[in-house]
Amino acid sequence: MNDFSDAFATALSLILNLDQDLAEIVLLSLRVSLTAVLVAAVIGLPLGAALALFRFPGRSAAIVIVNALMGLPPVVVGLVVYLLLSRSGPLGPLGLLFSPAAMIIAQAVLVTPIVAALTRQVVEDLWAEYEEQLRSLGATPARAIGTLLWDGRFSLVTAVLAGFGRASAEVGAVMIVGGNIAHVTRVMTTTIALEVSKGDLALALGLGIILIALSLAVNGAASLIRETARRYQGALA
């Protein structure tokens, strides 16, 4: 128990003193995960909306696959991206392995299905309400997708934040494709894994506290956005 309180005290002082190493790791984590989520949103939002709107052969199967991909094991994604990016892999010549770019790719692969699957659900519900009106007004399918994404914006923020939660908490994929290289690809989760095995609990715990605080902040923001929407737009009523 003393170990824990000692580690906790040291962790707090690291955070409060804005320890250089700690700050660097946190900032890299944010950069990687936020970029990955941005990429996932750009792909996942229209993809999810298209799945909601269009009827095509194999649609049910496509939805099942996207939903299943939400639970993709990070280490498997890491492995596949590793194979693609390794020197002898098809994308080897890009030289991205063990760089933040590789970590962004891996996390984007993990997060895109989450954004797409949640978007599909939100947009499908909205489409059920809007379909006749939008068709009556003469909206093309492309225009309808834009309208539905915009009108579902408050719910979709939650979908994107869920993706961010997944990306920032994940360790397996970034460990494999990033390599956990100090000052290059070391992020919060990989540092925690490493420091715990080295016995430096303070840094690990400090990062753990920041991760949890981040997760709280993200979910707090999501709930605030939904509340605001309910109050001012009647959007979720």
Next chain:
Amino acid sequence: MATFPPITPLSVEGLAFAVDGKQLLSEISFTLEAHRTALVLGPNGAGKSLLLRLCHGLLQPTAGRVSWQGAGADQASAHQAMVFQRPVMLRRSAAANIDYALSLRGVPARQRSSLTAEALERAGLSALAKRPARVLSGGEQQRLALARAWSVRPQVLFLDEPTASLDPAATRAVEELIGRIRADGTTIVMTTHDLGQARRLADEIIFLHRGRLVEKTAAADFFSNPQSQEARAFVAGELLW
């Protein structure tokens, strides 16, 4: 928009609609001339809303056809609008709801704001322009839905039970707005289960019963001297099923 050649008359021939082998509408034929207000009447389940959706092109008939006979018929869908029983308000301001409809019809941005203001004014909603549409009252939403439909200056306006869930004051405001749209020369096809409303608004009555067209007559004749047994019972206020 105002100078576009007419899409009317509307011709409906042998129209039928079935879902999963269940025949919901059959052998519906009639013609509707321009500038008329036709009220579609009949008991619940007679197929009133279905008929409107088929005429508007939201549903495809399983047999028969809906055709527009006027010179502008090839662009018929761009000159119709529909208001639904429960107004579908986009999650944005009242003004933005109208602006959206105008933009879908290809009205350039610089003309949209004045047309939007005009439509809101017409519906008595100018003061609520910036209010999120979905926090408006039911009556205000329905007037906004009418203003949005009217903003694109449709030649033909379909109204599906536009006052079904409104109180008398809101119903009156909506009817007044319909009256003004009608006075512009807009052809209106409307369903209602309110006989008083039908008397107030209709030029013609299209009376459906169990998915069939029983009568299509001038409103005055329908109410004073209904031809069919079903229509007589309906006008007399008897329960019909």
